[in-house]
Amino acid sequence: MRSIAILLFCAGVGATAHAADAERGKALYETRCIGCHSIDANRIGPAHKGVFGREAGRAKDYEYSPALANAHIVWDANLLDRWLADPEQLVPGQRMNYSVPEVADRADLIAYLRTQR
Amino acid sequence: MDCSDLIAPARRTFLGRAGKATLSLAAFSLIAGNEAFAQGAASTMQDVNILNVALGLEHEAINAYQLGALSGLLQKPVLDVAVQFQGHHKGHRDALAATIRKLGGTPVAEKSLDEYARALRADTLKSQGDVLDLAARLELGATNAYLGVIPAFKDSALAKVAARLAADETMHWSILASALGRPMPMAALSFGA
Numbered sequence: 001m002r003s004i005a006i007l008l009f010c011a012g013v014g015a016t017a018h019a020a021d022a023e024r025g026k027a028l029y030e031t032r033c034i035g036c037h038s039i040d041a042n043r044i045g046p047a048h049k050g051v052f053g054r055e056a057g058r059a060k061d062y063e064y065s066p067a068l069a070n071a072h073i074v075w076d077a078n079l080l081d082r083w084l085a086d087p088e089q090l091v092p093g094q095r096m097n098y099s100v101p102e103v104a105d106r107a108d109l110i111a112y113l114r115t116q117r
Numbered sequence: 118m119d120c121s122d123l124i125a126p127a128r129r130t131f132l133g134r135a136g137k138a139t140l141s142l143a144a145f146s147l148i149a150g151n152e153a154f155a156q157g158a159a160s161t162m163q164d165v166n167i168l169n170v171a172l173g174l175e176h177e178a179i180n181a182y183q184l185g186a187l188s189g190l191l192q193k194p195v196l197d198v199a200v201q202f203q204g205h206h207k208g209h210r211d212a213l214a215a216t217i218r219k220l221g222g223t224p225v226a227e228k229s230l231d232e233y234a235r236a237l238r239a240d241t242l243k244s245q246g247d248v249l250d251l252a253a254r255l256e257l258g259a260t261n262a263y264l265g266v267i268p269a270f271k272d273s274a275l276a277k278v279a280a281r282l283a284a285d286e287t288m289h290w291s292i293l294a295s296a297l298g299r300p301m302p303m304a305a306l307s308f309g310a
Contacts, residue, residue, distance in 0.1 A: 032265065035174060035258025041236040044173040065166075088163065088269065095166045097269040098262060 018104045025112030028105055036098075039116050045096065051075055052114045056091070067093030080110045160271035165222035167266050168213055168275070171282065172225050174259050175210040179203055180233035181255055185248040188239070195245060195296065199252070202289050209282055216278070246297065253293040260286040264309030283308075 029037075036044035046059035053076070057069035071091050073079055082090045084100040100106045182203035185191055191199055214224040234240070237255075242248050263283035270276040287308060294301070302308075 030254070031257055032261050033258070034254055035260075035262035036170065038236065041238070043236045044170060044177060095170060097163070097167045097170065098265040099268065100265075 018107050020107040020111035022108070022111040022115050025108035025110070028109050029112055032100065032105075033109070036096075048113055049116050051116070052077075052080070052110075065093060065095045067091050068095075077110050077114075080113065081106050084109065161220055162222075163269070164271050164275050165217055165220050167269060167279075168217050168220070169222065169225045170266070171263065171279070172210060172213040172217065174262060175206050175213060176225070176227040177233060177237075178206040178255060178259065179210060180227070180230055181237055181252060182206065183230060184234055184237065184239045184242075185252065188242055188248060190242060190245050190248050192245060195249070198292065198296075199248075202252070205285055205289070209285065212278075216275075249293050249297050253290055253297060253299075256286050256290040256293060259283075260290060260308055 033048075037046070037048055039047065039049050041047050042059060042062040046062035046064070051059070053074065056071045056073045056075060056079075057064040068091055073091075075083075079090070081103075084106045086099055087094045087096045100109065182199050185199050186196060186203070217224045237251065242251065260283050263279045263286065267276045267279050267283075270279065291301075
């Protein structure tokens with residue numbers, strides 16, 4: 001049991017070892033997210049200004065999937081990471097379906113989104 | 118073009134039965150104890166959702182090129198290419214909408230040109246370079262969006278359709294980047310990552 005706890009702790013340390021880079025996150029956003037999203041405007045996906053700390057499914061005037069509109073979660077770093085890794089696993093029935101498999105890419109994107117207040 | 122022709126025959130048979138697939142169908146199947154059928158219907162709905170996001174991208178691309186064409190900023194040879202690219206996107210739109218209908222879904226509606234103009238900040242376009250830059254950003258974004266959803270498709274034939282759409286968008290981006298005088302990517306595997 002103790003060894004499992006140590007392993008879990010080490011895994012947690014590994015997951016947070018990457019120093020998030022908001023500038024790199026901005027560059028990733030410009031190539032990976034810009035097809036559907038903008039910071040200031042709802043497009044195919046909702047506007048991202050203020051997404052960090054916002055309740056899911058609450059961007060003004062954006063028509064969400066029922067799944068996300070009723071998810072009742074607040075976007076923090078952990079939930080954004082899980083969402084970007086596998087949106088369908090976090091919120092079954094969502095419509096995004098785009099995933100970001102690399103941990104470092106997700107961390108940088110989240111760091112950038114965090115700056116978009 | 119009708120990309121639903123690429124769907125495997127066994128899948129089409131299932132989809133024919135599930136042609137009116139809805140959330141209630143999945144729920145009914147679960148209640149009736151037919152878990153496999155319910156999972157199939159749920160998978161179909163997820164694929165329809167992805168295709169509808171793709172259709173939304175194509176609506177926006179068509180309107181972005183329309184805004185560019187109406188701006189008066191594009192010189193004649195560039196305008197011709199923009200109209201040709203818009204035609205490709207109309208082909209994508211028609212194929213996606215037909216496939217969504219065949220899968221029992223409802224294609225997402227196009228918004229008004231004014232709505233696209235506001236969302237894409239068309240009022241900030243002041244030169245031909247601005248229009249091409251916007252088009253290049255959208256085409257690169259679409260390329261990466263299509264590549265990024267490929268793993269999420271339950272039907273591998275639809276994943277192939279997404280790859281073919283990504284190839285068209287990459288072709289558009291390459292020509293636009295060249296017109297803007299931008300260098301080709303230095304590294305291999307630069308798309309989708």
